[in-house]
Amino acid sequence: MKRHVMETELALYAAGDLPVWRSALVRLRVRLHVRRCRECHGLLEALRTDRQELRRSADDMPANVDWDQLAAEMTANIRVGLAAGECVTPRERKVAAMSWRPVAIAAGLVVLLAGAWWLNIPRTDTEAIGRAIRDMATGGHISAPQEERGPVVGASSAGVVLVENGGRMGIDQGGLEPVMYSVSTQGSASARYVDQDTGQVTITATYVQ
Amino acid sequence: MFSKTLPVAAAALVWSGLCASGQGLKIDFPKDSPVSPLTTDVSPPTATARGGANLIEVNTALSLRNSSQKRIRSMTLMVSAQDAAGKGSVSVPTLDAGPGETFSIHIDTRLVRPLTAGSPVVEVSLDGVLFDDLSFYGPDMLHSQRNMIMWELEAQRDRKYFKSLLASRGAEGLRKEMLSSLARQADSSQRGVQMVRGRATNIDAEREAQFAFLDIPESPVEVSGGVARIGASLAGAPRFEVRNRSGRAVQHLEIAWIVKDQQGREFLAASMPADMKLAPNQSSPVAQDAALRFDRPISIQSMSGFVSSVEFADGSQWIPSRSAMDQPGLRQVAAPSPEEQRLSQIYAKKGIQALIDELKRF
Numbered sequence: 342m343k344r345h346v347m348e349t350e351l352a353l354y355a356a357g358d359l360p361v362w363r364s365a366l367v368r369l370r371v372r373l374h375v376r377r378c379r380e381c382h383g384l385l386e387a388l389r390t391d392r393q394e395l396r397r398s399a400d401d402m403p404a405n406v407d408w409d410q411l412a413a414e415m416t417a418n419i420r421v422g423l424a425a426g427e428c429v430t431p432r433e434r435k436v437a438a439m440s441w442r443p444v445a446i447a448a449g450l451v452v453l454l455a456g457a458w459w460l461n462i463p464r465t466d467t468e469a470i471g472r473a474i475r476d477m478a479t480g481g482h483i484s485a486p487q488e489e490r491g492p493v494v495g496a497s498s499a500g501v502v503l504v505e506n507g508g509r510m511g512i513d514q515g516g517l518e519p520v521m522y523s524v525s526t527q528g529s530a531s532a533r534y535v536d537q538d539t540g541q542v543t544i545t546a547t548y549v550q
Numbered sequence: 551m552f553s554k555t556l557p558v559a560a561a562a563l564v565w566s567g568l569c570a571s572g573q574g575l576k577i578d579f580p581k582d583s584p585v586s587p588l589t590t591d592v593s594p595p596t597a598t599a600r601g602g603a604n605l606i607e608v609n610t611a612l613s614l615r616n617s618s619q620k621r622i623r624s625m626t627l628m629v630s631a632q633d634a635a636g637k638g639s640v641s642v643p644t645l646d647a648g649p650g651e652t653f654s655i656h657i658d659t660r661l662v663r664p665l666t667a668g669s670p671v672v673e674v675s676l677d678g679v680l681f682d683d684l685s686f687y688g689p690d691m692l693h694s695q696r697n698m699i700m701w702e703l704e705a706q707r708d709r710k711y712f713k714s715l716l717a718s719r720g721a722e723g724l725r726k727e728m729l730s731s732l733a734r735q736a737d738s739s740q741r742g743v744q745m746v747r748g749r750a751t752n753i754d755a756e757r758e759a760q761f762a763f764l765d766i767p768e769s770p771v772e773v774s775g776g777v778a779r780i781g782a783s784l785a786g787a788p789r790f791e792v793r794n795r796s797g798r799a800v801q802h803l804e805i806a807w808i809v810k811d812q813q814g815r816e817f818l819a820a821s822m823p824a825d826m827k828l829a830p831n832q833s834s835p836v837a838q839d840a841a842l843r844f845d846r847p848i849s850i851q852s853m854s855g856f857v858s859s860v861e862f863a864d865g866s867q868w869i870p871s872r873s874a875m876d877q878p879g880l881r882q883v884a885a886p887s888p889e890e891q892r893l894s895q896i897y898a899k900k901g902i903q904a905l906i907d908e909l910k911r912f
Contacts, residue, residue, distance in 0.1 A: 492636065497742030497845055503636040509662040512629065512638045515609065520735065521885055524745040526788070526807075526822045526840035533888065540895035542888040543656065544641040548692060549747060 346374050346381050355388035492549040494530035496522035501530040503547035512545040575608060578675040584618030584687050585625065585679060588652060595672055606631075606661040608672050615652045620681040621912075622647040623702050626694040628677040629659050639677060639692050643701035643888040646682075646912060682912075696802065696867075700859050703869050705889035711872045712893065713909050721902050728897040728905065731890060734882065739817035741809075742845035756781045761790060764856040766874045770796030771803050771828070771860050780850045785809065786841030788822060790855075793833040800828040802861035807842075808883050812849040816883045819844075821858065856880060 346354075353359045354371045375382045492505035500513030501522065512532075513519075519532035528549035535542055574595045577587055593610040608629070616622050622645050629638040640657050647653045657674060678688030680698040688695070716724045761776030776790030788807065794800050802825050809819040824836045860868040875884050886894075897905040 491746055493744050493746050495742065495744035495845075498740070499742075501638075503638070505636045507664050508636075509660075510629075510631070510636055510638055511660045511662075512640065513658050513660075514656060515658045520891065521738075522740065522742075523818055523885075524743050524820045524842065526745060526747070526820055526838045526842075528745065528747045528840075530745065533891070535891050535895050537895070538899065540644075540892040540899065541642065542644045542892050544643060544888070546639045546641070546692075548637050548639070550636055 345378065346371050348384070351375075351381060351385055352388050355385055356392060492528070494524055494528060494547050494549055496524050496530040496532055498522070501532045501545055501547045503530070503549065505549065510547055512547060514543055514545065574606070574671055575610070576671055576673045577612070578673055580676065583676055583679075584616065584620075584681075585614045585622070585676065586617045588613040588615055600662075602664060604663050606663065606672060608657055608659040608661075608674075611654050611656045612674070613652060613654050616647045616649055618679075618681070618687075619649050620683065620685070621649070622679055623682050623705070624680045624698045625655070626677040626679075626688070626692065626698065627655060627657070628675050628692055629657065630673050630675070631661050631663070632671050632673065637692065639694065641694065641698070643698065644705065644892045696861060699865075699867055700869060701888055703867055704887035707869065707872060708887050708890045708893070709909060709912075716906060716909060721906060724905065725897075725902050728894050728902075731886060731894045732898060735886060735891065735894065738882070739815045741817055741819065741848065743819060744843045744845070745820065746841045746843065747839065759850065759853055761788075762852065762854045763790075764854060764877070764880055766856060766870055766877075766880075768871060768874055769857045769860070770794065770798070770862075770868050771800060771857050773805060773855065773857055776853075776855060778853060780853075783844045783846070783848050784841060785819070785850060785853070787837070787839065789835065789837035791833060791835050792824070792826075792828065794828040794830055796860075796862075797830050799830065799863035800860055801825065801863050803857060804859045805855050806858045806884070808854045808856075809848075809850055810852045810854070812851055814851070816854075818883055818885060822855070827863075854879070856884075858884075 350359070350367060350371060354368065359367050375385050492503065495502050495504075496519075498518050500511055500519065502509060502511040514534040517534045520535050522530070522532040524530045529546055531544055531546040533542060533544050574597065575593075579585070579587060589612070593608075595606050595608045598605045598607075612627075614625075624641065624643045624645055626639050626641040629640065638659060640655060642653070642655055645653060659672065661672065676688055677692050678686055678690050678694045678698060680686055680695070680702060682702075684699060684702060686695045686698070712724060712727065715727055719726075757780060758777050759780045761778065763773050763776060765772070772793045772795050774791050774793070776788065778785050778788040780786075790805070792803065802823065805822045805824075806818055807820045807822055808816055810816045820842055822836075822838060824838070826834055826836070828834055856870075858870065862868070870884075875881060893905060893908065896908055
């Protein structure tokens, strides 16, 4: 059974473009095969017809065309089209990738600040700040601002405190919680402590002068 | 800015040096004082710069000796800071220190002062000593004599009551009474409260509410017609009418102010002391320019009160009896005396026999 010539070799043969270093041997083999093979001869004739057709079409193009300028204009038009397309296409929301490191650093800072607060800020101060925040949240219904301008005495589970002239005096019993506390309308606050071992009672008080 | 912070920092350093050498705390007792400090090397205060303020902490225990010939029932020390307005006190109302005996008082005070205000020296001085015969020694700068006599009268009343209970019902009767007292103390409600004087007219009051005064028939003073302005977590400007129904002139009285919240819980909100000259059968209005502010939101449903003590012109005092305190509506809210709290703690910690031994001491 005879073997057909490869179609690429046949196309190169039809255009006369077979490589020089292969041309003699291949051209001879292709020529001999085409003479004997009607199928390949027909394909060769079709390729030659297409080639002639393309040449005629090229002859119809305008004369003196600057192909480099034409290519540059086409490239520019393509880029303009792509940019316009981005403008009218809905933009996809970019989801920022959350790394664990910033989260860990922020959590560590929070723990550090909370620890520093707990160790250094007296409970009465913390309560006062909490009250101030609650006051802001409730629109000032709990504490009238005018009252803060005068001396204030207070009694709570944290002991007694006097706030006056930008200073503060607090008295307690070394972390013990009072069993009772109260204020007097004459300007004093008192707290009562009971020693758990001896039963001795101690009463602390602050006074507005 | 540097020119401002430099003197402040220098002042803080100097103050820290003073504190470290013990010079930041001054213990001042009169030379003829019936009590004398045993230790002079008390713990010095510590000073810490905190933001724009200076935190001065005094945490010390004073060992004292009764150098008089009488038994001491109570004592009050005054705590003050130079250049600082306002004062504090530490009192021990349930003492029983005989001549030559020693006792200790723990002082734990914190002062927060602006750095620019300088660094005050903390001074601890004697304000008063009350003996078992109700005689008093001291400058009484804080008017502590009145309170100390009231504590002693309450102690005498309650010791007498518990002794009579022991005699009539035995140890088991005393045990039941102690358990009842401990339960009342555990069930009592408390609210953190602040008091502002001279601002009552500015409070954001919503309405005026009436006091329902509990009448104690034996009380030398009758109180009636009380009202106060109340708002959200606020109460202030109380005013009421008092009448002296005794045959003796009255110069001072105190009324307990009880508040009931929306859950029906009653608690002692404040005491309303009033200085006055009230002749027998004389009536007088009393109005106080003061406001209470509670530290937690509370809706005040109602208010009540009762006369908790009266001081006559001769300095003697009246307090409610145990039977008067047992009337409904009063027992749960009236504060137990310091002596009752001490005795109930002895029972809770050491048992009924220790309590009986304590009652037999005096």
